Amino acid sequence: MNEMIMQLSPEWILLVGIALVLVGEILLNKDSSRFVLGFISILTVIASGLFVLLQDREVINLFSGSFISDTTIRSIKILLIVGTLLVLILSFAEKVSAKGEYYLLLLAALLGAMTLVSSSELISLFVSLELLSLSSYVLVGMQRDRMISSEAAWKYVVYGGASSAFLLYGMSFFYGLTGTTKLVGMSDSLSIAYHNEHGLLLYLGLVLLFIGIGFKIAAVPFHMWAPDVYQGAPTTVTAFLAVVSKIAGFVFALRLLSGLFPSDGLKPIVHMVVVPALLVIAMLSMIVGNVVALKQSNLKRLLAYSSIGHAGYMLVAVISLLLSKEKEAFFSLYYYFVAYLLASAGAFAILQVIAKERSPDQKMLSGLYKRSPWLAFCLTVFLLSLAGIPFTAGFIGKFTILISAFGNSLFWLAGTMLLTTVISYYYYFRLIRQMYWQDDDKVSLDKIHWSTGIVIAITLIGTFLFGIMPSFVLQSLSAWIA
Amino acid sequence: MGLLSYLLSIPLLGVVVIQFLSKTAVRSHRVLASIFTFIAFVFSLYLYFPFQASQGLQFKENISWFHFGSTDGFFYSLGIDGLSLPLLVLTTLVSFIASMASIYVKERTKTYFSLFLLLEFGMMGVFLASNLFLFFLFFEVTLVTMFFLIGIWGYSQKEKAAYHFLIYNGIGSAFLLIGIVGIYVIYGSVDYEVLKQAIAVSPSSGVIWTLLTFLLIAFAIKLPIFPFHRWMLLVHVEAPPSIVMIHAGILLKMGAYGILRFGVGMFPNYMEYISTVLAVLGLINLLYGAILAFAQQELKSVLAYSSISHMGIVLLGIAAVNQVGLQGAVFQSISHGLLSALFFFLVGALYQRTKSTQLEDFGGLAKSMPIFSGILMVASLGLLGLPGLSGFISEFFSLLGLFEKHPIYAAVGTLGLILAAVYTLRALMSVTFGGQQKAFKARDMDWKEWLPMFVLVLLIIGIGIYPELISNTLNGALNTIASGWRG
Numbered sequence: 004m005n006e007m008i009m010q011l012s013p014e015w016i017l018l019v020g021i022a023l024v025l026v027g028e029i030l031l032n033k034d035s036s037r038f039v040l041g042f043i044s045i046l047t048v049i050a051s052g053l054f055v056l057l058q059d060r061e062v063i064n065l066f067s068g069s070f071i072s073d074t075t076i077r078s079i080k081i082l083l084i085v086g087t088l089l090v091l092i093l094s095f096a097e098k099v100s101a102k103g104e105y106y107l108l109l110l111a112a113l114l115g116a117m118t119l120v121s122s123s124e125l126i127s128l129f130v131s132l133e134l135l136s137l138s139s140y141v142l143v144g145m146q147r148d149r150m151i152s153s154e155a156a157w158k159y160v161v162y163g164g165a166s167s168a169f170l171l172y173g174m175s176f177f178y179g180l181t182g183t184t185k186l187v188g189m190s191d192s193l194s195i196a197y198h199n200e201h202g203l204l205l206y207l208g209l210v211l212l213f214i215g216i217g218f219k220i221a222a223v224p225f226h227m228w229a230p231d232v233y234q235g236a237p238t239t240v241t242a243f244l245a246v247v248s249k250i251a252g253f254v255f256a257l258r259l260l261s262g263l264f265p266s267d268g269l270k271p272i273v274h275m276v277v278v279p280a281l282l283v284i285a286m287l288s289m290i291v292g293n294v295v296a297l298k299q300s301n302l303k304r305l306l307a308y309s310s311i312g313h314a315g316y317m318l319v320a321v322i323s324l325l326l327s328k329e330k331e332a333f334f335s336l337y338y339y340f341v342a343y344l345l346a347s348a349g350a351f352a353i354l355q356v357i358a359k360e361r362s363p364d365q366k367m368l369s370g371l372y373k374r375s376p377w378l379a380f381c382l383t384v385f386l387l388s389l390a391g392i393p394f395t396a397g398f399i400g401k402f403t404i405l406i407s408a409f410g411n412s413l414f415w416l417a418g419t420m421l422l423t424t425v426i427s428y429y430y431y432f433r434l435i436r437q438m439y440w441q442d443d444d445k446v447s448l449d450k451i452h453w454s455t456g457i458v459i460a461i462t463l464i465g466t467f468l469f470g471i472m473p474s475f476v477l478q479s480l481s482a483w484i485a
Numbered sequence: 486m487g488l489l490s491y492l493l494s495i496p497l498l499g500v501v502v503i504q505f506l507s508k509t510a511v512r513s514h515r516v517l518a519s520i521f522t523f524i525a526f527v528f529s530l531y532l533y534f535p536f537q538a539s540q541g542l543q544f545k546e547n548i549s550w551f552h553f554g555s556t557d558g559f560f561y562s563l564g565i566d567g568l569s570l571p572l573l574v575l576t577t578l579v580s581f582i583a584s585m586a587s588i589y590v591k592e593r594t595k596t597y598f599s600l601f602l603l604l605e606f607g608m609m610g611v612f613l614a615s616n617l618f619l620f621f622l623f624f625e626v627t628l629v630t631m632f633f634l635i636g637i638w639g640y641s642q643k644e645k646a647a648y649h650f651l652i653y654n655g656i657g658s659a660f661l662l663i664g665i666v667g668i669y670v671i672y673g674s675v676d677y678e679v680l681k682q683a684i685a686v687s688p689s690s691g692v693i694w695t696l697l698t699f700l701l702i703a704f705a706i707k708l709p710i711f712p713f714h715r716w717m718l719l720v721h722v723e724a725p726p727s728i729v730m731i732h733a734g735i736l737l738k739m740g741a742y743g744i745l746r747f748g749v750g751m752f753p754n755y756m757e758y759i760s761t762v763l764a765v766l767g768l769i770n771l772l773y774g775a776i777l778a779f780a781q782q783e784l785k786s787v788l789a790y791s792s793i794s795h796m797g798i799v800l801l802g803i804a805a806v807n808q809v810g811l812q813g814a815v816f817q818s819i820s821h822g823l824l825s826a827l828f829f830f831l832v833g834a835l836y837q838r839t840k841s842t843q844l845e846d847f848g849g850l851a852k853s854m855p856i857f858s859g860i861l862m863v864a865s866l867g868l869l870g871l872p873g874l875s876g877f878i879s880e881f882f883s884l885l886g887l888f889e890k891h892p893i894y895a896a897v898g899t900l901g902l903i904l905a906a907v908y909t910l911r912a913l914m915s916v917t918f919g920g921q922q923k924a925f926k927a928r929d930m931d932w933k934e935w936l937p938m939f940v941l942v943l944l945i946i947g948i949g950i951y952p953e954l955i956s957n958t959l960n961g962a963l964n965t966i967a968s969g970w971r972g
Contacts, residue, residue, distance in 0.1 A: 331554045335553075392629055393621070393625040393626065402662075403553055405662065405666045406670060409666050409667060409669075410554070417663065421659035421663060424655075425658075425659050428652065432632065432648075436647075439633065439636075440644075472551070474550065474551035477551050478551070
């Protein structure tokens with residue numbers, strides 16, 4: 004029992020934090036500041052991260068294989084924690100009506116993401132995913148006084164609910180075919196079922212699964228919710244969705260796909276169905292995301308479409324990973340997560356400063372160079388990183404993904420990736436142009452809240468550091484995961 | 486840290502120092518940038534002394550950078566040989582002179598010179614890098630900084646020019662990156678020397694052909710070769726003159742360097758195989774540029790098309806696939822670098838005084854601006870290939886080399902030289918001679934303008950009458966490259 008408490012420590016610490024915030028919210032005066040709660044949340048998340056690090060290389064297997072944790076999983080957890088931490092710090096400057104519940108839900112969403120990453124069983128996977136999703140739905144609608152926020156929340160609930168239904172239905176097919184919900188060993192039973200003429204049911208389950216996963220990671224053609232939700236949600240929540248939720252979604256997809264199909268008997272399905280389907284989704288995501296982003300003038304919508312494009316790039320790494328199972332493919336995916344996390348969090352932090360209460364239009368960037376040169380410089384760096392320009396983390400991420408893709412002979416995919424990257428130059432540089440050579444008419448100085456300043460500084464340093472010294476991440480990863 | 490790293494860090498240091506100056510200290514920004522580019526120039530000249538022409542890559546630095554996959558990983562590796570040293574010196578020289586030519590830039594000089602120095606950093610890195618990955622990184626630095634320099638300080642259509650530049654070259658970079666990743670996946674290394682040996686012993690295959698094609702397309706866009714040239718016309722016309730000096734003087738030469746280093750240097754036999762294609766492309770460039778240059782009504786457009794034409798000669802030299810031809814290609818790169826730097830300095834000076842570059846607006850400037858007209862005359866004579874100036878010797882070598890391999894193409898190529906004389910003289914005459922069309926308050930150039938130009942003129946004459954200035958260091962490197970064909 005004692006051992007189990009230790010092994011689950013990162014998760015239950017979050018639970019304790021949630022309880023503390025809940026109690027604090029009840030005790031605190033209605034009008035008083037919720038700063039304390041934010042502080043508690045941050046401490047909780049940091050403590051949780053420390054316990055993840057303390058577990059070191061231990062391989063944990065609880066509840067007869069439905070909860071596992073090893074170095075790979077822990078490395079992802081660290082990423083989720085860092086992402087949430089950045090969002091929490093940003094939250095000090097965010098104006099939402101129920102700040103206490105806001106912190107509570109963020110912690111709950113993180114808890115969902117953490118258990119999601121560790122789950123190795125269909126039901127706990129689904130429950131974790133729902134914990135993450137349900138918390139996110141409410142977070143999106145937190146600004147009740149803004150129509151657009153409520154609308155976004157509604158859309159998110161409807162789309163998200165539908166996709167969960169698809170997922171659950173798809174999972175039920177797999178349960179029906181194998182008689183188990185545990186991913187370990189499921190593949191072999193699945194293989195037997197496949198060879199016993201139950202292929203049709205398998206395909207049906209697979210299609211449903213793909214639809215559900217596609218929604219969760221906002222890949223084309225299941226992306227329609229993303230721009231509206233990104234636009235409507237409070238900026239910090241958008242950052243959370245774009246970073247933490249997205250990474251969790253990818254890990255979920257990876258866990259399911261690599262858990263269901265490692266059996267040799269299923270090789271034909273992987274090569275004939277799963278990979279080609281992912282290939283199409285990845286290509287569509289890259290093309291549609293980046294092309295539609297060209298037309299956007301609302302910054303949040305633009306970043307939403309660009310994040311759809313980035314989902315496509317990440318899918319390239321996922322495909323390489325499914326094909327080769329090499330460590331390198333995972334490293335490239337991980338590196339891309341890191342680069343994307345830093346650049347996105349930084350960009351959203353700056354959006355929060357510029358836009359304040361309003362909807363952030365591209366025009367707001369005009370003349371930013373004159374008003375606050377540092378802010379303009381930082382946003383430029385983040386955009387360059389998202390565009391994949393050398394000496395930023397984004398370039399190394401793309402470069403490593405390309406190497407993995409080439410190693411697996413995914414030439415068309417790599418070609419599409421590069422082509423869409425060039426397309427993306429156009430809109431990223433358009434924003435930079437807006438900052439540096441458009442004069443603005445009404446000059447209002449942007450005040451930077453100290454918390455935003457911290458986030459921008461961290462992400463800026465990270466973007467440069469990991470762009471110039473990739474070995475920090477790559478070497479420590481290979482040392483840890485080896 | 487070795488010599489080359491110190492050289493690379495000079496402009497970066499300049500970027501840092503310039504941040505400490507006040508925004509309004511326009512003059513000190515320029516002086517500072519000139520000082521740093523000058524130090525870099527002297528430093529690069531100094532490299533000539535310990536340099537040994539008979540050896541390959543020298544002053545090597547090799548520091549492990551990061552690992553990915555099962556190979557040795559990526560290195561921060563620099564080195565210089567007889568091919569890159571002259572181009573490096575060209576870079577530092579043109580940068581220095583362009584920084585002095587930036588007197589016409591009056592707005593946001595702090596940002597301008599920061600980017601300018603960053604651009605120099607990128608360009609030097611391109612020539613110093615001794616692996617493909619590093620080469621690519623520096624290549625991209627020039628892309629981003631040029632985008633800003635064109636877009637912020639250019640003329641009326643600057644944004645269009647900046648975007649054309651970005652997208653065309655972005656596509657070029659994408660091709661380059663595909664090539665580099667492919668090479669890395671196949672050979673497990675991106676180092677020049679390792680690759681050269683690996684490619685020499687590996688059997689010819691479709692994959693290698695594809696990779697080579699990708700690399701060549703990337704450099705064809707940069708050079709530019711005929712159907713890919715639209716962006717560079719816009720840049721020539723719309724970018725500020727001091728930046729065009731760098732663009733026409735050095736950035737285009739990065740394309741030539743790429744073809745020489747990676748095309749000819751690493752895939753010699755493949756290049757020999759396609760030499761006819763290169764010769765045809767070179768001829769198209771040469772004639773197309775020359776004919777259209779004749780039809781232009783605007784001075785910068787004339788020069789832009791003449792750049793296309795002259796890059797055709799570089800291609801012809803490479804198509805010769807022998808040492809003389811390669812020598813011609815490198816000579817032409819350097820000669821055209823100096824000439825175009827000189828020309829665009831002159832254009833900047835002219836525009837500053839007259840606010841026009843339309844040929845029809847000018848005439849009779851020889852009387853009111855004798856120094857300007859004199860230097861313009863020398864530059865024009867150099868451009869049309871007058872013996873005794875650098876242009877002649879380059880064209881001579883290129884065509885001589887080509888004559889050995891493809892005599893008919895070479896014969897057609899000489900036609901281009903006649904056309905060059907026609908369009909250059911037409912432009913020159915309409916600017917300096919004849920009756921004055923418009924009354925400009927013509928003040929001749931002061932020493933800040935003519936002194937740096939004079940340095941360029943001296944070099945153009947120097948190379949023309951004493952080609953050993955370059956060929957001494959160059960021949961060792963070209964010999965190594967050309968040995969790929971003999972062997």
